[in-house]
Amino acid sequence: MFCRNQTARATVARGSALEMEIRRGKFIRSELQDARAQDSDIQKKIDHEIRMRDGACKLLAACSQRDQALEAAKSLQTCSTRIMTYMSELQRMKEAQVMQNVPRRSSDAGPLDERMPCKGKVAISDLRIPLMWKDTEYFKNKGELHRCAVFCLLQLGGEIFDTDMVIVDRTLTDICFDNTIVFNEASPGFELRVELFSCCSEDDYSAGSTPRKLASKLSSSLGRSAGKKLRAAMDPGQCSLVSNGGAAPFLLPVPAVPGPKYHLLAHTTLSLSHVQDNFRTHDLTISGNEECSYWLPLYGSVCCRLVAQPRCMTQQMMSGCLKVKQCGGDPQSWTKVYAVLKGTSLFCYQQQEDVEANVEPAFTIGINKETRIRASEKDPHSKAQNICVSNQFGGEEVTHTLTTESREDTHRWMEAFWQHFYDMSQWKQCCDDLMKIELPSPRKPAPITPKQGSLYHEMVIESSNDLSSTVSDILARRMQELELRSQLGTSLTWMSVFEENNTKPAGFPRHCTSCLSGHSPRTPHRLPRSPASPQRCPRLGLLSSDASLTSDSDSHCSTSPCCHRHGWPEPSSNLSLLSSSPFGLRPRTLSLDAKLSTLRGRGYGGGTFQCPCQPPSSSLLTPLPITSRSPCSQRSTQTTLSCSSSTSSNSSSNSEGSHSPESSQGVLFSRPSPARRSLRNLRARLDPRNWLQSQV
C-alpha cells in the first residue's frame, strides 16, 4: 500500500491521488530545451577560440624571447583543446536534437521519473606534483641546467582552464601551481581531467655554454642527446581529426608553427569520490619516457585540494509560507513562518523580510540524509495534506508537521524535498557540510624578490679606489650597512678566556685597549684576523663580528656558534684577542663561502638558522626564553626565542624560564644596546644547542 520511494525517502501512497497529481504537474512543467539557442552559443565560443588561436600563432611566429614563445605555445595548446571540446559538444547536441524530434507518447511516465541532480561548483587548488631527481642529476652537468616549462590543463565537461606556466629544473623538488580553478557547471558524475604538459626549455641545442666560435664548429656534428633535442624541437605540425558522427571526418589542421611545442607528460582523472575538504594525493599516469626531451622525473602522484559546492547547499531550493507545528505539542499551536530550504536545513523565519535582513531564523529544522518526510493522511480540518518531517536527535525522534495554504503548495514542497534528497544522495559527501572555495584576492604582484641563488646576486660590488680591496673589505662594508655596528658578543670559546674577568664593564674598546695587552688568550686553532684597521670603533665592532662569526674554533663549519644572553663580554674580549695579533694585518682569506653564508644568515634576520657545529667548550646549556628583536624584520609582535646558553650561577639574575641554569662560566655584563642584542639573537639562533622557536 504504502510505497517508500527509496531514492527520496519521502513516502507517498502509491497510486494515491497525491502521487498522480504530482506526476502530472511534473510533466506539465518539464521544458524541452531550446537547442538552437545553445547551438549558437557554442558556435560563438568556437569562433572566439579560433581567433585566439590565430593570434597565438602569430605571436609565436613573431616573438623572439623564449619566455614569450613558451607562453604563446601554452595559449595555443589551450585554444586547440578548447576548440576540439566545443566541436565535440556541438556534435553531441546536434545528435540530441535529432533524437528529441522523435515524438513521444504522453502517457510514458518512464523518463519523467528521471530526476536531474542539481549542478554545483567544483574547485581544484594547490596542485602539487612531486619530482624525484636522481642524484646523478646533481653531480653531472655542472654547467647546463635541464629546464622544462610545464603547465596543467584542467578539463571538466565543457570548461577548460589552464594554470600558469612554471619553469622546472633540478633545483625544484615539487611542481607547484598556485592557481585555484573553479568550474561552475559540474554535475555529480563529473570527470575532471588533469593533464600536465611540458616542453623542454633549452635555448641552445648544440652546446650549453660553449663560446660561439666553438659552438658553430661543433654544430656540424651533433652529439646524441643534442641531436635528439633538435629532432624534438623540429616536430612537424600535426593534424587532428574530429569525427563528425559518421559523416566524413573533417580535418582541423593545427598550424605548424616553429617554436616550442608542449607534449603531454602525465594525466589523471578525478571524480566525486576524490572530493574532500582536505588535501589528498592521487596517482598520475605518465606518458613519455626518459628519452623524450620534455621528460621530467615525476614521482607519480599529484596532491591537490578538490572541493565541490552543490547548488543545493548554497542556494535556496524552495521557499514559501508554511505553518509548522511540533509533534507532541499543542495540537492547535500552528506557527506561521516563512520557510527556506537550503543546504542541510529548513530555515523558518518569522517574516519574509528577515531572510534578506540576515536575521536569525525563528527555528531551524534539519533536513539531511537521516531525515524522514511523509505526507500524512488528509486532515479533515484543513484543505491540504500535512507533511511530517522527522529527525533523530540522540535516540529521540522529533517530528514537525508542516502545512500549506493549498494543495499545489503541498505538491511543490514535496517535490522540493524529493529533489533535495535526490541531490544529497547524488552529491554524497559534499552535502555533509559546506566546503569552502577560496578565490585568492586579486593582489598586486609581489615585488620581485632577489632570486634565492647565491649571495653573489645580492651583493653590490661598488667600485672602490683601492684596487687591492678584497672581497673581505666589501663584505665588511656590507656588514656596516646592515647596521651591525657596535661591539658584539664573542664566541663561546673566547668566553672561557675571560672567566676571571667577571666584572668588566661594558665600555667602548678605547678604554680597554691598554689593559688587555697582557692577556695570552687560549686562541682557537685559527686565529681570526681581520683586514681592516682597528682605529675606528665601528670597524672594530665589525672586526669582532666578522672574526667571531667566521672563526672556526674547532668546528668544521664556518659560522661560529655564539650563544647569547644578556651580558656577555663585549669589547674587552674582542680586543684582547685582537691585541694578541698585531694590527694592520694582511687580509685573511677565509673561505668566501664561509663569509657569504654568514652574510646570508644576517640578511634573513627574521628567520631562524641552524649552525651544524658544536662549540668546543661545551659547558652545559640551559634553554632560556629571551625576548629579542630581529634586525631585519618589521614584526610588531615580539619574537620569543628560547636559547640555550651557558650561564653561570652568578648571572642567574638574567635567567628566565622553566629550566634551572647550570653553572659554567661566570660572566656578568651590562645591558646591551639594540644592535648588539639583535646580533646576539642571531647568534643565539645559530647555536645548535638552542631549541629554536619562531613566531609565525
Next chain:
Amino acid sequence: MSFVPGQPVTAVVQRIEIQKLRQGENLILGFSIGGGIDQDPGQNPFSEDKTDKGIYVTRITPGGPAEVADLRIGDKIMQVNGWDMTMVTHDQARKKLTKKKEDVVRLLITRKSLEQAVNQSKGKYPRP
C-alpha cells in the same frame, strides 16, 4: 600519538583553519612553533616522547588568528596545507607557514586530549 619505529605514525588529528591577519606588510598567524629534525628534541617541553622531532605550538598570541581558530599551546602540527610537518627542519616548517601568497593555512594537528576523547567515546575508560 603512537610512535613505533619502522611503522607509520598514527594519530588522532583535528583540522584547524587559520585566516592570516594582515599587519602592515606582514601576514601573521599569531603563534610560535618549536621543534624540527634539526633541533634537539629533548628540550621540547610539550612533547610526550622526548625523541619526537615534530613541530609543536609553543605560544599563542592572545586574540590572534590562531587563538580564534582554536589552536592550543602544545599542539603538534602534522600537516600544513598538505605539506608534511613531521619530518622537516625548523626553517622549512616556518616557511611553509609563512608563504606570502597564501591567506589561509589549513593545519592538521594532534594533541593528547583528542586521543583521550576518542578513547573515552570508545568506552575504554569507564564513564563517571
